Amino acid sequence: MVITVPATSANLGPGFDTLGLALNLRNEIEIIPSEKQEIEIYGENADFLKKLPRNYFVEIFTEHYKYLTDKEPKFKFKFNNKIPLSRGLGSSSAVIIAAITAAYEAAQVPYKKDKIINLALNYEPHPDNITPATLGGFCVAKLRKNRVYFLKKFIPTYLRAVIVIPNRPISTQRSREALKKTYPLKDVVANISSSSMITAAFFSEKFDILKYIVEDKIHQENRMKLVPDLFKVREIALREGALMSTLSGSGSTFFNLAYKDDAYSIYAALKDNFKDFNVKILNFDNLGVKVYN
Ligand SMILES: Nc1ncnc2c1ncn2[C@@H]1O[C@H](COP(=O)(O)OP(=O)(O)OP(=O)(O)O)[C@@H](O)[C@H]1O
Numbered sequence: 001m002v003i004t005v006p007a008t009s010a011n012l013g014p015g016f017d018t019l020g021l022a023l024n025l026r027n028e029i030e031i032i033p034s035e036k037q038e039i040e041i042y043g044e045n046a047d048f049l050k051k052l053p054r055n056y057f058v059e060i061f062t063e064h065y066k067y068l069t070d071k072e073p074k075f076k077f078k079f080n081n082k083i084p085l086s087r088g089l090g091s092s093s094a095v096i097i098a099a100i101t102a103a104y105e106a107a108q109v110p111y112k113k114d115k116i117i118n119l120a121l122n123y124e125p126h127p128d129n130i131t132p133a134t135l136g137g138f139c140v141a142k143l144r145k146n147r148v149y150f151l152k153k154f155i156p157t158y159l160r161a162v163i164v165i166p167n168r169p170i171s172t173q174r175s176r177e178a179l180k181k182t183y184p185l186k187d188v189v190a191n192i193s194s195s196s197m198i199t200a201a202f203f204s205e206k207f208d209i210l211k212y213i214v215e216d217k218i219h220q221e222n223r224m225k226l227v228p229d230l231f232k233v234r235e236i237a238l239r240e241g242a243l244m245s246t247l248s249g250s251g252s253t254f255f256n257l258a259y260k261d262d263a264y265s266i267y268a269a270l271k272d273n274f275k276d277f278n279v280k281i282l283n284f285d286n287l288g289v290k291v292y293n
């Protein structure tokens, strides 16, 4: 069995813990029945992951597989990771969603994707990465009484993501702990109106308005100070025609939304100005976690 799961860009600026979308940059996990458990890891951060005392995917997979079958799992796991860790591209969410999905598939227990999302809450208490990682597309998700309510919209193929991945990690957990506990009413209203407009723009496919309305008063500026070059990334991307330019999740990646025809000039300007950052043009993903038997 092979499971693949997309990277995700959460928050989209003002949509803190609420808005997120999926990118066509996937981790792939092959799971083969085997008397002896084996783990092979290739791709992004492979050396770091191999040295960890436990593998997060195998840990979550085992927990759910044993619950569903009352048996010890006997599998070989082969990871081919394309999503970098601690760069705000939803690496840990991708692992959580893929591991729970794989456990249900291996146990041959029927499931719906919303069950996977709600089970994932036990590992990640905000729904803005786990929802698009499961469903794909642009997602708006609300957590209420420990249940996720969500809506998904297909992202049109005439859009592209131009992402800038600095060579500096930002831990989601640590950067969340650094956020202010209270905000002035005017800042709260700025975020509500901005994230509502982003949601409406994606659902109505009226993307031009994004150039004028995206602002965040809750988390971005503080997090961007950890990688000051990001202020210049945003300035250059918007100058070159990006529709919106926001921190991806908790960072350090910056997410730029563009029309397909504008993507290359934005990419070239960013590549030219940030030679030691990884700049990529990506399609969007509209499928989420996928299983191939
Ligand atoms: N592909 C993976 N395979 C195994 N374990 C992983 C993988 N990605 C993440 N993890 C585990 O999750 C931990 C947290 O990962 P990471 O720092 O990427 O999470 P994050 O900061 O929540 O997310 P993001 O990647 O969006 O910044 C890692 O230290 C590792 O233990």
Ligand SMILES: N[C@@H](CCO)C(=O)O
Residues within 6 Å of the ligand: 010, 011, 016, 017, 018, 088, 090, 126, 128, 129, 172, 176, 219, 248, 249, 250
């Ligand atoms: N909403 C989360 C997203 C993390 O990818 C945060 O900003 O901490």
